[in-house]
Amino acid sequence: MAVYTDLGAAAMERLLGEYDVGALRSAKGIAEGVSNSNWLIETAQGRFILTMYERRIELGDLPYFLDLLDHLSAHDCPVPRTIHTKRGDSFVMVDGKAAALIEYLPGISPDRPSAEQAHNVGGALARMHLAGRDFEKTRPNTLGPQSWIDMLEECGVGGLSEIDPALPKMLTVARQTAERWPPDLPQSVIHSDLFPDNVLMLGERVSGMIDFYFACNDAMAYDLAVTHAAWSFDASDTAFDPAIGGALVEGYEAHRPLANAERKALPLLAQGACLRFIASRALDWIETPPGALVMRKDPMQFVRRLKFYAERGEKAFTPSPI
Template identity: 55%
Template sequence: MAVYTTVSAEALTAFLAKFDHGALVSAKGIAEGVENSNYLVDTTTGRFILTLYEKRVSADDLPFFLALLDHLADDGNPVPRALPDRSGVAIHELAGRPACLIEFLPGVSVTQPTPVQARAAGAAMGAMHDSLSGFAATRPNTLGPDGWRDLHARCGADLDAIHPGLFTDTAAALETVIARWPTALPVAAIHGDLFPDNVLMLDDRVTGLIDFYFACTDIRAYDLAVMHTAWAFDGTGARFDADVGTALVEGYASRFALSGAERAALPVLAQGACLRFMLTRAWDWLNTPADALVTRKDPLAYWRRYQAYAAGAL
């Protein structure tokens, strides 16, 4: 989450007038994340999230995302629905951007998850995948292996401004991982970005899975690998916590079975996830507007993770 687009109080008041969710009391921009503009909105009837979808999220993809959330919510998963207005419309335009008013879910995101919390989060992903086995809609993963080389090329030699030799080193890593990428594992709808900041918890209980705007159709085990890269390391990517990683996978398997082939593929899937997030972080690092209310994330934290997995961390 972040704020790239400013919404005036007058525009937000007019927007809320379309809904039966009270009058505006306050609104505050949320700086975490890098994808969309998000506001915490309080009204006379409750609390909501306002999301304005920026350039990386296509308006054409929003029906897929909202249908996926409705499917998961209907099956009892703790996910936030987009709220329709009085006319039944959920996708609007505000400040020149597609926008939705989203349910607010209680809970906080942990920054240093314990094995118990990781097990609960893994189980929540397993339950989500179980539900998505019955979800028929599809969306290509635009940030899958087919797009990594292109993103690497677009970052180009500027990668070396982040760290000397990064362009050449990551080019070699890409070729190694893409050559080993599995092609025969089960494919389904996945979240694609279930970092700790996209899981809300109260104590050791998961209360919300949020931010589904990288959701797509891809190798199902890749979703778990992405999660492992995010949960089993500290924020710098320098310290690997094997207990957290093991608990995450065990929690997942308690709700949705992993095949032997999927378990065997987790190391290369995790390496691919590291390269994907290193490259998108690098692109954002090099291109984020100076005046954006957004916290840039260190690309090298994911390069360190890649090196750990390449050395046998999983």
């Protein structure tokens, strides 16, 4: 949530000169994205988001992320198009950093989603999965089961227990979950980080899915599980809202019914989703000094959600739970 690079007016105008978007009229650094700098840009031709990639991103992955936006957008998914330069490039280099210009989409990220909103988010996710099937580029999921173990081991038992005494045993849970991980569920492009702040809505309609910088090829049902774990709990008290979770799955299945194997796997996939956020948050917690620019997120929030999924099993995903 910061602008890391101070891009002056002259540099900004030079950069936009590479594009056929008309004269620059306004550029506001926006507090969006955790590891990139972002500006809301206005030119004579419209509005755009300019993203400068600061860290945590492999330059070699950029064509996957940026071409994916074009692919999904061309398949009527509500994702922003990548604006290409006059020369046809999807990104430019500025002082050794990559920068991309992306379509601006209106909409507000819901903080307390309604069931109808959750239904429509499920639908948009399913349509994204269907549209992603014929995307020609591929990218492995670098945050799969082995990575959770690696990240938690990097934290160390001492580091984990300093954050919370209940955290070290997540290493065992991660190893057990990785062993049981289903290897052959149907795959496509997945977003893998579709928290409410990565969704823009106008009323009940999904006007945008954004921040595809964790997108990869992996099991579609895992992406639904990630989204379920991200949307169905009240952020303050971690209470599960069955109406939201149920609507999300229903909305998804309205466009892409789950196979039996996928449905059976959902509880384990959701525990894996929780482990992915537990592990990355724990590592960020240890690597981020208190009082630094970036807000640290509590890994324990997802320890509680993991327990919920382990206890509730398949019932967590039924449209009308008891």
